[in-house]
Amino acid sequence: MKIPRPERIARIMWRLAKNPFRLFSLSDIAKSFEVSKTVISDDIEIISNAMKDEGRCNIVIDRGRGGGAYLVPTFDEADKRRFLEGVAEELSKEERFLPGGLIYYSDIVFDPHYTQWLGWALGSMFIDCGAEVVMTSEVKGIPIAIFVAQSLGLPLAVCRFRNRPSDGPAVALHYPSGTGEVRAMYMGTRNLKKGAKVLIIDDFMRGGSTIAGMTMMAREFEATVVGKGVFIVSALPEQKAISGYKALLVLEKDEHGPRVRVL
Amino acid sequence: MKIPRPERIARIMWRLAKNPFRLFSLSDIAKSFEVSKTVISDDIEIISNAMKDEGRCNIVIDRGRGGGAYLVPTFDEADKRRFLEGVAEELSKEERFLPGGLIYYSDIVFDPHYTQWLGWALGSMFIDCGAEVVMTSEVKGIPIAIFVAQSLGLPLAVCRFRNRPSDGPAVALHYPSGTGEVRAMYMGTRNLKKGAKVLIIDDFMRGGSTIAGMTMMAREFEATVVGKGVFIVSALPEQKAISGYKALLVLEKDEHGPRVRVL
Missing domain, CATH: 1.10.10.10 (Winged helix-like DNA-binding domain superfamily/Winged helix DNA-binding domain)
Incomplete structure (x- = not known):
């Protein structure tokens, strides 16, 4: 019929x-x-x-x-701005201020109502980058990165800060954090293919050391980083460890405290 | 027009x-x-x-x-079985065997091509449970749990094993692991509402101690656990720390090594 x-x-x-x-x-x-x-x-x-x-x-x-x-x-510019302004307004509420000039946003990145569209918005900025895999680091990067991956029809590879038996063999790498200490990062050798084209996505960037670490990790896999996308970038420090990234929101500070606005 | x-x-x-x-x-x-x-x-x-x-x-x-x-x-039983049998076959490949009778499945849970439908399949088993929030624990539980949350139109609350400044104030809780040691778990007080109805989702369950820990955490928030769903349950040990859970796949062991089949 x-x-x-x-x-x-x-x-x-x-x-x-x-x-x-x-x-x-x-x-x-x-x-x-x-x-x-x-x-x-x-x-x-x-x-x-x-x-x-x-x-x-x-x-x-x-x-x-x-x-x-x-x-x-795709996300029409006006529509995207409207959506992101709603998120920025929510994130700028005083009760979200945390010590150290941080803001609380875990509930947003863990709520698919928001994060599927945040991932969609980030994904729409990279439709032509030719990525074969999305890379992020645990923990709060995962929800946005997986929705970016979904929006681009790609798998996700996750850098971990601890290696667990169930993750299988991994490459361990040390990288300098923003505060000068040296941190370890692990990527499962089965989670990332050698020579892949990688789109790095993270939830929050201050100095950019984590993304710089992920870039080093990509190099260990002879992979090419074809894009870097961030949900929120902190205005300070002005000097970042990486360049050429795209972000949705920026965290600034004025006399009232931290404030988030659309980039 | x-x-x-x-x-x-x-x-x-x-x-x-x-x-x-x-x-x-x-x-x-x-x-x-x-x-x-x-x-x-x-x-x-x-x-x-x-x-x-x-x-x-x-x-x-x-x-x-x-x-x-x-x-x-919803997931028609025959369609679901066909889909899960494909996943089980992939997971049963010998190159996935890991020390300790474990299997490697990180690539599956981090690939939206699989995990969005795994979350959908788990979500379809709980459409009538009345949950107001989905709860999981970091790290590999997050991708499936966020797709369950999406399928049910709910937010996600994540139990963490480390507390970070950007997660805000948290309840810390100690619970016995399967090996007898005592582990700590944290839930942000802003990530889970007091008295909520909770659906617990996790990627892998051996003895059930992590889910038992999450159940204790729910109690700290005066929350009611209205469902428990797991991607893969290990056949051993037979005795679990929790009951009343639903799972998609079971990990068994035969003379050739570990094997995954549809439950």
Whole structure:
């Protein structure tokens, strides 16, 4: 029995939405619904137009070979600013001030309601970087990084500060922290492929030593760092251990205390 | 200008797919597309039927008050078994054997291609448990737990084994590990609300001491544990520190070494 177009569109949309960056072949979809490729091509065109109005994603139509389509994260600048301003306002509340000029944001990065879109926003800044894997460090980097990875259809490799038996063999590396002490970092040899193109994502950056450490780790795996994205960057110190990063928010300090604003 | 039905359906499907368990009011949707509530009601009916054929989710239609709809994770038993059997087969490969009868699975839990559906499968077992928050412990529990949280539209609270300045004030708790030593666990007082209904999710359970610890932590917050879900449970020891849990996979041992199968 032939399924009517609206129902077919709902089902194709669902598949695209759950699998960003995965190429769906038009022939395969056509086969699964027992219709012609032209019919599916029209369906995809309709979905693509719908998403242009809806925002936050684009449908890329690949007209080569068998033809196919996939969804990529995009975030219209005005929409992104509106969303991030809401997050910045929440983060700037006085009850979030912590000793040392820090702010409390664990609840935000652990709440998918926020963090899936934070990951989406960061991911949308790196759709063309050619990354094959996203790298982050435990613990609070993980939720945002995994949503970045999802938005780009990539796996995640996690630098750990302790090595555990269940993580398997790992490369251990020492790197200087911002305070001058030397810290250890571990990356499972099975978690990161040699020579991979790596997108580094972290939740918070002060001096950039952790990301510098991850860059060193990438080098140990002969990997190339093709992008660096951060949720919140601290305005101080001005001098960072790394360059060429993109961030969503900045943590500044004024006479009232810490304050977060959209970059 | 009135948007044609197929395009409207794509846009509604996108919103539902990205926000499980969030109730979308029919009146609000109708207003945003400048059509009548009856038209939107028919759209939702079409989407609901489409998802019945597509699988992995259901659309719940709330006919009370203003009327609304939301998406819940479901996983047809046959589909779930097929998916989990693929994961179990991958996990049973000999090169994954680790000392101590363990298997390497970090790459699986850190790859959204797998872990979003593992979280979805676990979440679908708890749609009626009434949880208000998902709880897990660092580090490898986080990716699955955050996708469970996403599938249920809930925030995530993370028990940590170290307390850091940026986590804010925390409750520290000591609990006996499986080997008899006493370990410390921390839960940020701002990350978990007093008296909440908690769904505990973890990646791996051997004797159950970590989940028992998380249960003790919940008690410190006067919270009620309404469910316990685990990705992989070890067949040994048979005696666990907790009961009433649900698991997706079991790790057994035969003459060839460790082996993972679907529960």
